[in-house]
Amino acid sequence: MNNIRILCILLLFLPHGSLEAQNDGELIRLCFEAAKRKNVEGYSAVCRYLYTIEEYPEVLLVYADSIRQLAIRDKSLNAFLEYYSWSGEAYFMKGDFPGGFDWKRKALVLAERTKQMGDAVAICSDIGYYYNVATRYDSARYYLKKGIYIAENMPERSNQYLTMLTNYASSFLFEGKTDSALVHTLKVKEQSFLEKDTAMLIENLNQLGAIYRRKKNLDACIRYFEQALSLCEAQGNFGIAAYIYGNIATVYSEWKRPKDAIPFSEKALKYALKLGTPQMIGICYVNLGAILCNIEGKREESIATLRKALPVLQKVNNERRLCEAYNHLTNAFRKLGQTDSAMVYLRKLDGLVGELKTDVERFRYYEAKAPLLQANRRFMEAISYYHKMIDLIDHGIYDTKDYDYFLNLSVCYHAIHDDASAYKHLQKAYALRDSANNRKYAEHLSDFSVKYQTKEKELEIVTLKREQLEQETYMLRHRIIVGSVISLLVILLLGLLYARQRQRARIVLLASAASEKEHQFVELQKETELRLTRKYIDGLESERGRMATELHDDVCNSLLALEMNIRTISAEESPGLGEQLDLLSNTRERVRTLSHELMPPAFQYATLDEMLADYVLHLSLPENMYAEYHSTEGVDWNSVPKLIGFECYRIVQEAVSNAVKYAGSACVRVNLALENNNLSILVTDDGKGFDMSKKTKGIGLRTIWQRAETIGAKVELTSAPGEGTRLKVNVLI
Template sequence: MHRIISFLLLILTLLFVSEWSIGYAQNLSKAVMTNQELLLAKKVDSLFREFDKAINSTPHQAMEYAKKVLDISETGGYEAGIANGNLMLGRAYFGLSNLDQAYNYLTRSLLLFQDQNYRQGIVLSHKWLGTVNRHKNNSEGALKHYLRASELAEDIKFDSEIPKITQNIAAIFLDQKQYDKAIEYFQKSLPEIQGEYGQSVCLANLGLAYLRKGKKDKAMECFQQSIDLCRSKNDEVCELLPLGHIVTLYTNLGNYDKALEYSLAMLERQEQAGSILELLELKNSIGLIYLDMGKFQSAVDFFDQSRDLAEQIRYRNLAYIHANISLAYEGQKKYDLALKHHWTFQDLKDSLFNAEKDRKIDELLTKFDTEKKEQEIVILQKEKELQGAELAKQAYERNVAVLGSILALVIAAIFGFVYQQKIRASQQLVIISNLINEQKTMELVRENEIRAINANIDGQEKERTRIARDLHDGIAGNLASIKLNLSKKRTPPLQTIIKDLDETYHEVRIISHHLMPPKVEETPFIDLISHYLYDIGEMCNLELKLDYYPKEGIDKLPNEVKVEVYRIIQELMSNIVKHSQTKNVGISLTQIESNLNLIVEDSGVGFNQSKKTDGIGIKNIFDRVNKLKGQIHIDTAPNQGTTVNIDIPTQTEATIFA
């Protein structure tokens, strides 16, 4: 139980560290700026100040400010604002616990800052990417970004960020239980931090490192110094972090009354601070304290409140709140509810977390498994048998006959119990065998689905080729012949007809070329897409913007991936032309390590995703993404445009075609 409390409070601690430690380059580079850029820079600075006020307490409001920065910067062609807008969106998504979106926007900001050679922005992007990786349990990736940020910050003397990055590196050592290293880095950053608030946070986390090491007196000394600095600024919100660590200390000592006293004092201040993330984690930790005190109904009440808040912001660790609710209901002997939340925990955990990282917590929760329940029954049965033996011993002195009867009953009960256990074991074996067979069946179904998809797509490609040849050899040839015959009679009335025929002839040729399989081996892939988008833009009067990075990496993708991505873009553009009623479309292709990210955005009428559509176009897109073993996410609503975000693995082993 204490390990669950320590785990969740550590998450709370590290969130506070990262929230404080993330800064922002407010003063944009103003060397050689036009009047328009200066005006845009002032607007961006003004929006950032509002963003900075909202990011820790109301991340949804911060998200709106970040979107405004990106919108006005893209409209005005202000490159520095575009880069900073992506950085702000990354911060906002992190505040909402949407780590995948945060990672995508921060990666974009890093690439944009690198193109602009704006090194302060590069430092901040690396630092934030380190924080996102740390919260995704990728310590190796986090340390890589933090070390790069530290190296660049030292090089450009970015003094305000150096101690913050050092603290984040210390937090990784804390995660890895290297407490001496964590203490070393926290102590190294402490004298370099400017301001009482930053020093207070550093002292609080230094105290946490001492607490993890077992030096409770030294830890309490650091916590008190941290609180004193907060009180010198009359900042009650600042006190939340050291108070939270003191709760951890008293919990580890088993002094739950003191832990509860400090937690309830924190609750009042946290509700005033307005941060949903910290509030839900605090309510969860209070529920854990009540759980350890045996006050199960109070525990359920606080866990339910924490769960409701977690669902609002799609909290990454929602699974563990359900696990805690399960424990509380078990304490009340409400086993149906306990098992319900336990299975919810299992489902969420399997979809979000690495099983190895959660092994210790899984051990605490195995009491809900059927086998564990049966073991508890055996223990209770044995206790009853011992009590029966003791009674039999006392009765022996009075009545040997009674003793014989009791012993006979006990032996019969034991044989009956063993027989029952064998029956249960056989039933469990049948259930397990059925599950294995079901799993194999599902795998076969999945393989058949993939084969069907591939066959369907191959059939479409053959039909496209046939139609393209018919258009080119038949209709296009006829149009050319008609034009040639009419050209011999150049009377004024025929000139308009000849012009229309010429335009129709060229459109038919473009359509036939696009229906043919793309020549991915003969033409660089980015150039192939650019030519297609130019043609479709000319033909349909669309404003198209194509962004890509890096060109060399994308051009070297496997040919199978290129063909499918090309067809996916064609299908998406076809849907936009038919349904979106817009003239502005943005396409982005980004290769990150062994993954390709495709984003297609339009500012059209959007659609209601809850209404099922029978359109073959969207089905083709999903089939092609499934064929590539990728993932697709569509973000749209009526009158709000449409964004299609597709992630595709590009390694050879991930792109096997049946």
């Protein structure tokens, strides 16, 4: 946080003439204006500008936190909405997508609760866009459909409505579902044309060109790309033009004309560098590098170009394009015979294999990995990946090099001395050269197989019927004998049961009376224990509040007064005074933080989810230690009663405090979940743990158990030396 403050001070007080970029001058002006106004509008203006230039995410978080402080002071839900929304954008700018989604979902819940439907539409549009970037297409479509439904009855949101429709169609394209993408893109193109939205129409035409490229309809592909370029030139929209030139270059490359594709790809890169958009620059570098990789004598240049893409894509966290870059680098080094370097990038690709969402992306991954494993004489692994490629081809992936894959399989099997399999796949490879004869031969085999299987089935049915009749006869004879024996036993048992029934009834009455008395005693004991526990907890909270007040109003103010008095002493008289003043200031801040943690939380202004998120976010942690917080999405946290929320908050405080003080862990995680009226809290750390059979409960653990008892919660604690600690609390609301 100190680094963030220093950055803010530099931005605020650095002279205008020392900045090279006009953007930074505008940012400083807005920061000065916000410092004067000290209101939500001023801070939001700085946030909007930082979002526009896509720089300084840490500064954006600082100004978002300033909005949060105003929201707490004024108890303004609208200010909380601004805080959640801008915090989400800052996390997206940093590349922390899970954090960004958490903040955006909180903003959406608050917007819906306060009936701010215009803000809800904008938030749904943002979430859908970022889920597309994160390759989570089902989630993207869920939020986009939600935003589209709200915006349908809001004419003033027509631009966002078209944007969401386009992103909805894009999710199908990115996922490889070209038919669905085509249907939805054609619909939104007509809507854009009717509303005369040229920018969106350009986007739709470009997307149609990409769809028809994947469908191998080259005439329609080029036609739509040309229409989009024509509109781009008329509008001066060079950003979209860069994407279109990149798409045209890809088409030429697929036509086996990579040399003709280079000018288009270079023009796309030129526009991207001119605009300075990191996402676009990274994509253009990847496209140009992929084209150069397919040209003999250009592979060194291809490697240099692809390496330029890596830091840009890592900065914007575009893992889908990173996979493409590593894939092309692996192929380029392999074709140059540098297998060690190829393996380096293959391992990087392996680390991102979970981001490969479509069959096309997985096929490209296998296509890069299998030949490299074969070149390194890792034949068994290569065989596995060649078979995966063949399976994808069998399920609809089209590739003209399927003959080579079977031929390579034959070579691999021969290398491991499995000559039978080698011969089999070699036959398959040569058979693919004459698919007509192969189909005819397969038809003959299929007819013979069907006839043979039919006869076998008929014989099997006859055998089964005969066995079934024999089994039924045996079972009938067996049932008669068993039934006779059982009847005799039943008659004997009935006499004995009748004699013992009266005695048993008398015993049951006595046991029932005794059980009722015991139950009453247990209930009275539980009620007494609960009342005493509640009284203890209330006393504990009262004492916490008193101590917090004393620390904040007395000790902190006394330390502040002492610090101010000491500062009046001349630095020349006491040269080492500065270090002591810093120590005194840090002590005062720690006392103030402790007083805030002791003060009971105010649940009338925020939900349990919001309070825990804020607590974890502002948690003071040792160096090299961090904390994470996660909660269930789409839940109305206002349904949690205040008493239960209060005790749960205190339980998390106690558990996290124990982990920070004693666990010696690198990470503490807090998870809040609500499902079917079951509220659960999970606090885990990866610290040193303890032996539960030896260690007795300390004051902190006893307090956790007592708080849980007052709300009827169940507590599960597991730990072992070297395996961290896991605390889970479950309560029905």
